[in-house]
Structure formats: structure tokens, C-alpha cells
Amino acid sequence: MKRRDCLKASLTLPLLPLALKAAGATPTGWARARPGTPGWPSATDWEQLSRAVGGRLSVPQSPFLGDAAARSEALAQISNPFYIGDQPGLTQTSGYFGAWRSVPSAQMVAARDSADVAAAVTFARRHRLRLVVKGGGHSYHGTSCAPDSLLVWTRAMNQVQLHGAFVPRGARPGTPPQPAVSVGAGAMWIDAYTAVTTQGGRYVQGGGCTSVGVTGLVTGGGFGSFSKAFGTAAASLLEAEVVTADGKVQVVNADHEPELFWALKGGCAASFGIVTRMTLKTHALPHTFGGVSLKVQANSEASWRALAAQVLRFYRDTLCNPHWGEQITFGGERVLSIAMVFQGLDRATAEATWQPLLAWIQARAEYTVREPLQALAMPARDFWDADFFRQHAPQIIAEDTRAGAPPTHMLWKGDQGQVGWFLHGYASAWLPSALLGEDRIENAADALCAAAEHMDVGLHCNKGLFGAPADALAASGATTTHPAVLDAFALALIGNAGGPVYPGCGGTVDEPGARRGALRVNRAYAALGAVVPQAPTYVSECDYFQKGWQQAFWGPHYPRLLAAKRRYDPDGLFLIHHGVGSEAWSDDGFERRAS
Structure with a gap:
């Protein structure tokens, strides 16, 4: 974070309590309606809304709780994100331990256009309803899921x-x-x-x-x-x-x-x-996109820390630029995994880029190459072309397996494990470029190795913009994202999860295992804290229980965001977990907190 951003933060932070108080202007005791309570819309009210949206009002259901045919199809498609996304009663994450579970809303408008959305918003405002919106449904925090709510489902608005x-x-x-x-x-x-x-x-x-x-x-x-x-x-x-x-x-x-x-x-x-x-x-469009993979194991703690430091130096000197992105993972059993992508390079150039690191590893007996360097390059126009991968690299992708599914529906096979997962714990931290200086790089390597003793730590190099070109930095700096992203060389991600636990799918939460997983994530995050205490983080990939989330997500931008919230949504109709203005509401979003 640059000095001017620190100065902004020092000026705006003292104003935050006043801004929060102003945002809570609605009288305390104000509550949203729930089914069966006074104020919940009558059958006549719901019928009026249904007519206003062309009959596209219904009660969303989980297919896992449907008839035998529906449940059978749901179980067969439980790893298909396109199927899950097409179910208004489901979300891509099935829950987060100690926080939330995937539960359908009470009613749903399947919106076809902005007029349908406007009708639903007006209805929710008049009847004081908890309102949620879902398009993709990928939120780790369950922001498109709330019991007793009215769901605005925008899936059909996909032009x-x-x-x-x-x-x-x-x-x-x-x-x-x-x-x-x-x-x-x-x-x-x-x-x-x-x-x-x-x-x-x-x-x-x-x-x-x-x-x-x-x-x-x-x-x-x-x-x-x-x-x-x-x-x-x-x-x-x-x-x-x-x-x-x-x-x-x-x-x-x-x-x-x-x-x-x-x-x-x-x-x-x-x-x-x-x-x-x-x-x-x-x-x-660049002329090429491609990827590189490599897996190396160290045979001792000393060699593990030496490898970590060498990789950070190699990244700093060779990869921290607009050509490279994706992940360097420090894992259990002292295994370093590389799964990076590149743009604008041919395969030979990409392979040559890694030769200095490979030479360093191969010159030392204390390392074992578990998976040799592999590189793949292709015309950039083919990078999301399912037909190209069906012909040339079918092992890399998974597909929408439903009859009649669009042939363009593909996903990277490595992302399939996230479909339906139940998060036990999750944490992230932006790592500042100063950690790559020679005075701090050994400490950074030690912290990464210490964290990896508890849980794998992935450095998502594309989620930090240090090394990006000036125009990309300027455009990104004009957004509300925490300014720390501009100086971060990577976003460190740590997570632990189990399989799907949608009601009716047959999966159950292993509570002792979930507690252990959450504890391991917390311990790994604490180990990183030795070099990045109170690190800013990315709102879409972070701990559900993030402390000081206003500053962690948005830093000096938060008071201005809160002022915009008060201007455009003074009564707090739109509400998500740890969203702007949510501190004025109970955790479930139904009750105003006392000022």
C-alpha cells in the first residue's frame, strides 16, 4: 500500500463511526416480514405480483427433495455446475461451517427482463421482505441464499x-x-x-x-x-x-x-x-494463451525453505509481469506445485522461461521432481472453445453432460471440486511487493512454509496487480477494491472443504472434521500473519467471519461507499453478508440493530 493510500486511510478511518451511525437512520425495532408473521403478503398480494411478472412467480424447490426422477437426475448431475446453476433452489456452494446452509427462498421471481426485476423490488420494498438475487450463485458467503426471502432469479437474462x-x-x-x-x-x-x-x-x-x-x-x-x-x-x-x-x-x-x-x-x-x-x-486478443505445470518435493525442512525463497526470487525476477498468472502452491509434505498460465508467449519461450529454476533444482540432490515441467500453448481464440479441447486435450476439461446442453458449456476440470462443496474454513491475504525485497524474502518464505504445515497455501499471482502495466493499474485504481491490490504481488488463499450437503442429497457434515479443517485454515492464516498482520483481502474469496471486514475489503473507500448506500438505498432493502451497510442489521438480515 502506497504512502498516499495510508494517508487517505488515516483521514477517513476516524469518520467511520459517524458514517455507520448515519447509515442506521431507520428506527430500531424495524423488522422484515417472515412467512406466518403479520405483514407477510397475502395470497392476493402474491397473485398480483405473479400477474405483474407474467406468471413467473413460484416456490423454488431443491431437486434433491423432489420426486424420484428429479432426485435421480440431481444426484447424477451433482458435480455439474451448469446443472446446479439452473436450479433456483440450489447454490454452487452448499454452505459454510458455522455460518450458513443452502436453503431455497420462500418465493421466487424468474425474471426475464428489467421490468420483472423492478416489479419484484417494488413488491419487496412495500411488504418489507428479505430480498436476494441470484444469477450464477457462486458466492462462498451465501449472498444469493436466504431462508424466508423473495428471490430474484436472473438466470434467463443471459443475452x-x-x-x-x-x-x-x-x-x-x-x-x-x-x-x-x-x-x-x-x-x-x-x-x-x-x-x-x-x-x-x-x-x-x-x-x-x-x-x-x-x-x-x-x-x-x-x-x-x-x-x-x-x-x-x-x-x-x-x-x-x-x-x-x-x-x-x-x-x-x-x-x-x-x-x-x-x-x-x-x-x-x-x-x-x-x-x-x-x-x-x-x-x-493476444496471439497465444497457454499453461505450465510442475511439481517438486523437498526432502527436508531446510531445503523446503530454501526452495520457497528461490521460487519467490524467481517469481519476482521472471514471472511478476503481464505475461503470467494463476497459482504457485506450497503444500503438505513439502511439495511445491506450479499451475500457471501465460499470454502472448509461444510454447518454446514459456518453457525457456522456467529453465533457470529447473537448473537450480536439478543441481541439488535434496529435491525430487514429482511431475516434470509441461507446457501447452494454443491460439488464444481457442482457449474457451470446447471443440478445440475435445480434439486436443479432453483431459483438461469437464462438460455439461445433460441431454441437449449447449456444446459450448465447458469448465476446467480443476474447478469441478468446488461444485457443491461445503466450506469448513477459508481465508485470504494480499501479499505486498515489499515481501519480495531481499531484506524480507527469507521471512516471507519461512512464513509460507510454516503456513503450509497446517494447510496448503496457494499464491494466486493474477489476483495481485504488482507488475501490471500502467493502464491496468490506473483503471483498477479507479474501482472500489482495496488499494492494496495495486501493490500486491499475489493473493494468498487457504481453504478446506468437504463434499456437498444439500438437504436430501445424502451428504452430511462431518462436524469434528469440519472443526479440524477450520482450525487448520486458521492456523495457516495465523502463520502468514507473521509477515502480513491484518492484511487486506478480497471480498469474494475470504473468511466468512472476517474481522474488520469494512477495512479489509475496501480500506479508505468504505466511508464513500457507505454514503452511496445511504443515498441509493436508505432503508437497507439490499443486504448481503458483510456488504456495505450490513453492520446495521442482524446476522440473518431481518432485524435492525440498535444504533
Whole structure:
């Protein structure tokens, strides 16, 4: 974090208590309605809403609790994220130990357009309902899941439209047109990549997991494999259509409602409204994308720490640049795993890049190469083309196996383990570039090795922007994401999870195992704390119980975000766990806290 950002924080932090008090202006004792309590809509009220949305109001159900045929299909598709995402009663994560479980809402509007969304928002406001919105449903914190709520399900709003020369609505004179893509609220990244890259020959900065919803990722900040080159996904946002708490459909951009537009660029849209469409800048496509893998084991603690330090130096000197992204993992049994991607390099160049590290390892008897270096390069236009992988590398992908599924639906096989998982613990920390200095790099290596004694630590190099080009840094710096991301060389991620535990699926929570898993995550995170105490973190991948979350997620931006929340949603209709303004509400979101 640069000195000027520290100065901003020192000026804004004393104002935070006053801002929080102002945000709680609604009288205490104000509560949302629940089924069976006074104020819950009558059957006539629900019928009126149903007519307003063209009959697309229903009670969402878990297919695991349906009839024999539905349950059989659900069990067969339990590892298929596209199937899970198409079920309004399910979420991609089945819960988080000690925090939440995947439970369907009480009622659901299957929105087809912004008018349906506006009708649902107006109804929820009038009847004081807990409101949730779900497109992709990938939130680790269960933000698209709440019992006794009204769900706005945007899955059908998945249109993707390319623009050769886009100018935001009402932009100031002289605003230059630029290539862009407009994406509906229910679209997944595979939808966007298919249109923009496979078919259109350009690039849009999105997420690495292809079944993640576009809207949720962008408005949470958003990182993908190549963020070190192109910046965060939020940095590419040019315009958004959003339904605000008053039920109005607004188009916002840098020149119209700029504060709301800024809040959507990393402040989590579900705290401010429901985004129904967004337009993102697209970029010239590199000539190649590719990946590199390697696995090495050290035979002693001393050699393990030496390897860790050498890898950090190698990363600093060779890989911390726009060409490289993804993961370096420090694992149990002193195993280093490399699973990185690159852009703009051919295979020979990528392989040659790693030769100095390989030579260092091979010159020492205390290391065993468990999996030799492998590199794959391809035309960038084929990187999300399912047909290409079916022909050339079917082992890398998994597919939507349902009859009649779109042939474009593919995901990286390594992401399949996240489908339905039940998180025991999760934590992350942005690692500042200062740790790569010679005066601190040995300590950083020791901390990583100490953490890995408890739980694998993955360095997601693309989720820290140190080493990115100036234009990517400038655009990402204009978002609400914590400024620490600009100086971070990686996001350290630590997690532990079990299999799916949706009600009716047959899975159960191993509570002793979950407690042990959570404890191991906490101990690994504490070991990292030796070099990054009270580290800022990424709102979409972090501990559900994150302490000081306002500062950890947004730092000096939080008071401004809170002011925007009060302006656009003064009664707190839009609420998510640890979202802007959520400190004014009970954990379940139904009761106002005392001021």
C-alpha cells in the first residue's frame, strides 16, 4: 500500500463511526416480514405480483427433495455446475461451517427482463421482505441464499451483445467509442468468452471459472487468469443498467449517477441494487494463451525453505509481469506445485522461461521432481472453445453432460471440486511487493512454509496487480477494491472443504472434521500473519467471519461507499453478508440493530 493510500486511510478511518451511525437512520425495532408473521403478503398480494411478472412467480424447490426422477437426475448431475446453476433452489456452494446452509427462498421471481426485476423490488420494498438475487450463485458467503426471502432469479437474462464502437448513454461530448460487450445479469463467463473470444476474436477480462456469473464477479472486483495484464474485471465496466431500491430502472456510467456507477465497480452490486445488464470494455486478443505445470518435493525442512525463497526470487525476477498468472502452491509434505498460465508467449519461450529454476533444482540432490515441467500453448481464440479441447486435450476439461446442453458449456476440470462443496474454513491475504525485497524474502518464505504445515497455501499471482502495466493499474485504481491490490504481488488463499450437503442429497457434515479443517485454515492464516498482520483481502474469496471486514475489503473507500448506500438505498432493502451497510442489521438480515 502506497504512502498516499495510508494517508487517505488515516483521514477517513476516524469518520467511520459517524458514517455507520448515519447509515442506521431507520428506527430500531424495524423488522422484515417472515412467512406466518403479520405483514407477510397475502395470497392476493402474491397473485398480483405473479400477474405483474407474467406468471413467473413460484416456490423454488431443491431437486434433491423432489420426486424420484428429479432426485435421480440431481444426484447424477451433482458435480455439474451448469446443472446446479439452473436450479433456483440450489447454490454452487452448499454452505459454510458455522455460518450458513443452502436453503431455497420462500418465493421466487424468474425474471426475464428489467421490468420483472423492478416489479419484484417494488413488491419487496412495500411488504418489507428479505430480498436476494441470484444469477450464477457462486458466492462462498451465501449472498444469493436466504431462508424466508423473495428471490430474484436472473438466470434467463443471459443475452450477450458485441459492440464495435460503444459510447455510454449520455456520455460527455468527445467520449471516444470503443469495442465492448453487453452482458445480461444471468450470463456466465463461458457465455461471454464464447461470444467475445471464440466467435469475436477479442478478449474481455473475466473470471477463471467459466460457470461463474458475470455480474457477481465484476461488481465484486473480479479477477481472472490474465488480470496481471488487463486489470480487474471491475476496471473494464463502462455502463450498467440497475434497478434501485425505489423500483426505477437506471442506466449508470461515469457521466450519469457516477457515485452509484463507482460503487458497482467492486462494492458488490447486491448492496446497492440489482444489475440487469452491464457493458464491459473488450481488448485486443493476444496471439497465444497457454499453461505450465510442475511439481517438486523437498526432502527436508531446510531445503523446503530454501526452495520457497528461490521460487519467490524467481517469481519476482521472471514471472511478476503481464505475461503470467494463476497459482504457485506450497503444500503438505513439502511439495511445491506450479499451475500457471501465460499470454502472448509461444510454447518454446514459456518453457525457456522456467529453465533457470529447473537448473537450480536439478543441481541439488535434496529435491525430487514429482511431475516434470509441461507446457501447452494454443491460439488464444481457442482457449474457451470446447471443440478445440475435445480434439486436443479432453483431459483438461469437464462438460455439461445433460441431454441437449449447449456444446459450448465447458469448465476446467480443476474447478469441478468446488461444485457443491461445503466450506469448513477459508481465508485470504494480499501479499505486498515489499515481501519480495531481499531484506524480507527469507521471512516471507519461512512464513509460507510454516503456513503450509497446517494447510496448503496457494499464491494466486493474477489476483495481485504488482507488475501490471500502467493502464491496468490506473483503471483498477479507479474501482472500489482495496488499494492494496495495486501493490500486491499475489493473493494468498487457504481453504478446506468437504463434499456437498444439500438437504436430501445424502451428504452430511462431518462436524469434528469440519472443526479440524477450520482450525487448520486458521492456523495457516495465523502463520502468514507473521509477515502480513491484518492484511487486506478480497471480498469474494475470504473468511466468512472476517474481522474488520469494512477495512479489509475496501480500506479508505468504505466511508464513500457507505454514503452511496445511504443515498441509493436508505432503508437497507439490499443486504448481503458483510456488504456495505450490513453492520446495521442482524446476522440473518431481518432485524435492525440498535444504533
